[in-house]
Structures are given as C-alpha cells and as structure tokens.
Amino acid sequence: MEEPRGPAPGIRPPAEPDPVWPRPPVEGWTVDDLTALPGLPPHTELIAVGKP
Secondary structure (H helix, E strand, O other): OOOOOOOOOOOOOOOOOOOOOOOOOOOOOOHHHHHHOOOOOOOOOOOOOOOO
16 A cells, blocks of 8 residues: 655645735724734734824
C-alpha cells in the first residue's frame, strides 16, 4: 500500500480562507462599538479620521 504523498511539485496546498471583517455602520464606528464586537483581537484600535 502506498503512503500518502504531499501535493505535486509546483502545486501549493489550499490557503486558509480570508477572514470575514466586520462592516462599519454608515455613521462609522464608535469606541463603544469596539467593546461589543465579538472576535476582535485584543490589540484592536479605533483610529479617528475626520470627514473631508
């Protein structure tokens, strides 16, 4: 019985799927939103950007 082999040369295994990022509301995020969003990494920051 043959042992399982890796992918053929030049063929990469499937990549991990892209993460699903939360979409901001139309009015934008607030600091309070960051405490309510599940699954965010602990180093998540809110960067304030003014509207033009």
